[in-house]
Amino acid sequence: MIPSEWLIAFSLILFAFGWIAILVRRNVIVMLMGVQWLFVSVALAFVSFARSYAHEGAVWEGAVGESAAVLVLAIAIIHLVVGLSVTLSQKHVGVSSDVDDASDLRW
Amino acid sequence: MIIALFVFVVLAIASIGGGLLLLAEGRRTTSLVAGYLGVSLALSGVMLLGGGVFASIFLFSLSMSTALVFLFVGVRIQGRGGENFDSAHVGRLVGKIVGSFSVLAIVVLLASLLPIAESREIVGVATAEPDLLGRILFGESNLLMLALGLIFLASATGALALVMGRSES
Numbered sequence: 001m002i003p004s005e006w007l008i009a010f011s012l013i014l015f016a017f018g019w020i021a022i023l024v025r026r027n028v029i030v031m032l033m034g035v036q037w038l039f040v041s042v043a044l045a046f047v048s049f050a051r052s053y054a055h056e057g058a059v060w061e062g063a064v065g066e067s068a069a070v071l072v073l074a075i076a077i078i079h080l081v082v083g084l085s086v087t088l089s090q091k092h093v094g095v096s097s098d099v100d101d102a103s104d105l106r107w
Numbered sequence: 108m109i110i111a112l113f114v115f116v117v118l119a120i121a122s123i124g125g126g127l128l129l130l131a132e133g134r135r136t137t138s139l140v141a142g143y144l145g146v147s148l149a150l151s152g153v154m155l156l157g158g159g160v161f162a163s164i165f166l167f168s169l170s171m172s173t174a175l176v177f178l179f180v181g182v183r184i185q186g187r188g189g190e191n192f193d194s195a196h197v198g199r200l201v202g203k204i205v206g207s208f209s210v211l212a213i214v215v216l217l218a219s220l221l222p223i224a225e226s227r228e229i230v231g232v233a234t235a236e237p238d239l240l241g242r243i244l245f246g247e248s249n250l251l252m253l254a255l256g257l258i259f260l261a262s263a264t265g266a267l268a269l270v271m272g273r274s275e276s
Contacts, residue, residue, distance in 0.1 A: 001111070002112065002156050007153070013123060014122070014126075020130060021126075021129075021130055025130065029180070030129075033177070036143075036147075036173065037146075040147075040150050040166065043154070043159075044159075047159035047162055048157055051157070066158075066161055069154075069162040070162055070165050073162065073166060076169070077169065077173075080173055084176060088180065088183070
């Protein structure tokens with residue numbers, strides 16, 4: 001079994017990558033991908049922490065954490081649907097995929 | 108144990124390297140989607156190794172569907188004019204070849220994970236508590252219905268946003 005510390009460290013690195021993608025790139029598709037990485041890193045952290053703090057002799061150690069991870073991933077889908085819908089709506093009014101073009105929030 | 112650690116390290120390096128390449132070089136929609144799909148599949152493998160079997164399955168299907176959506180929306184937003192393969196640029200050509208091989212390697216690694224998952228997690232869960240998945244999905248937490256309800260709500264909200272944007276234009 002993989003040590004939980006490794007998984008948590010990896011989720012931290014992935015979380016940092018998500019923030020870098022959001023802050024550095026101005027393409028809205030890359031930014032949405034970065035947000036997806038944020039959600040996945042949080043789900044991985046849920047699984048890791050649930051396994052770390054589970055008591056000995058449990059029927060299945062990661063059940064609670066994995067349930068939370070599945071919920072986080074479902075919320076990631078929600079975020080993606082809403083984000084892409086707003087992006088397509090912006091496309092209809094002539095805004096490109098660069099988020100700086102939509103800085104005035106004009107519809 | 109050694110094999111699992113080795114596979115974890117390889118998948119983690121693939122995820123970090125793929126993420127760096129995606130952030131540094133990804134400009135066209137196809138490059139972005141290919142990189143995103145490779146990184147997401149590697150993350151699915153990491154999740155499986157971390158013990159999250161059902162979350163890994165969910166993440167796998169999520170990454171496949173989101174990559175398809177990103178491809179469709181990206182082609183529509185960025186235009187098909189940005190989809191030509193400019194193989195004259197040597198660095199980008201090498202990047203595409205390396206990226207293709209890395210995606211192939213990740214798929215092979217994920218296939219090699221199946222015996223580990225079956226021997227350690229699935230069999231242990233199934234023999235200890237056969238109806239555990241049913242209890243998680245339909246039982247007290249009613250997780251599946253909640254997730255489906257949230258997805259339906261998101262779809263309705265997205266469709267509403269689309270209609271509003273179209274009527275405004």
